[in-house]
Amino acid sequence: MLRRQHKKSRKGCTECKRRHMRCDEQRPTCFNCIKADRLCSFSSEPYTRSQDSTPGSEHRSAGASPSGSSTRAQATGDPDAVNMLHMELLPHFSFDVYVPEFDDSLGRPATELVLKIAQEAPFLMHGVLAMSARHLSITRPEQSARYLDQAFRLQTRAIELFNATHDENSREKCMARLLLSSVLGRHILADVLRDDGLDFPSFLNRFAQGVRIHGGVKAVAAQQDWVSFGD
Numbered sequence: 001m002l003r004r005q006h007k008k009s010r011k012g013c014t015e016c017k018r019r020h021m022r023c024d025e026q027r028p029t030c031f032n033c034i035k036a037d038r039l040c041s042f043s044s045e046p047y048t049r050s051q052d053s054t055p056g057s058e059h060r061s062a063g064a065s066p067s068g069s070s071t072r073a074q075a076t077g078d079p080d081a082v083n084m085l086h087m088e089l090l091p092h093f094s095f096d097v098y099v100p101e102f103d104d105s106l107g108r109p110a111t112e113l114v115l116k117i118a119q120e121a122p123f124l125m126h127g128v129l130a131m132s133a134r135h136l137s138i139t140r141p142e143q144s145a146r147y148l149d150q151a152f153r154l155q156t157r158a159i160e161l162f163n164a165t166h167d168e169n170s171r172e173k174c175m176a177r178l179l180l181s182s183v184l185g186r187h188i189l190a191d192v193l194r195d196d197g198l199d200f201p202s203f204l205n206r207f208a209q210g211v212r213i214h215g216g217v218k219a220v221a222a223q224q225d226w227v228s229f230g231d
Contacts, residue, residue, distance in 0.1 A: 013041045090129065134190055
């Protein structure tokens with residue numbers, strides 16, 4: 001009797017091949033790597049929307065795609081380049097999403113304040129975009145992997161920029177650092193509580209990371225006399 005052949009993908013990421021797992025080949029990070037918090041080999045490749053398309057769409061003309069400009073922007077090597085996804089994430093940010101227990105009447109002015117400060121602090125702007133992407137990964141489950149990947153990328157870049165400006169002690173930078181630390185704390189908490197089948201030791205590791213981040217918020221707050229800010 002003939003045995004059914006198991007169809008394997010020869011284009012899967014390195015991690016899935018090494019673990020003999022079926023890879024969905026989703027760019028820029030496959031679902032298996034997102035779920036296991038691994039660095040996917042696809043993430044080092046230029047990301048274009050055509051890579052997420054179905055096999056039948058590979059024969060479509062690139063010039064017929066309305067997202068050609070955003071594709072070029074996403075494929076750029078500049079980590080701070082603005083693309084269409086960033087434009088989607090920015091207006092989605094709301095302080096109510098970031099701190100849902102906050103008083104509703106203060107949500108809008110708080111959102112405006114955070115965005116105003118973020119305009120002068122790129123690390124905070126990346127943190128804001130990361131939070132928006134994290135929230136959209138929940139509210140739009142059909143695109144969860146895409147938004148989660150962007151959330152992690154933006155969060156990583158926010159931390160890099162944060163570390164690069166750590167010696168700037170102006171009042172504005174101190175406020176931006178406090179806000180970013182708070183945003184990261186919320187982001188980590190969301191990751192800790194994410195139900196993706198982690199075993200208990202892995203959950204404890206995530207929880208410990210969250211505790212360290214929240215400890216950093218307290219350390220940043222202690223660096224500045226916030227009462228002297230006036231307004």
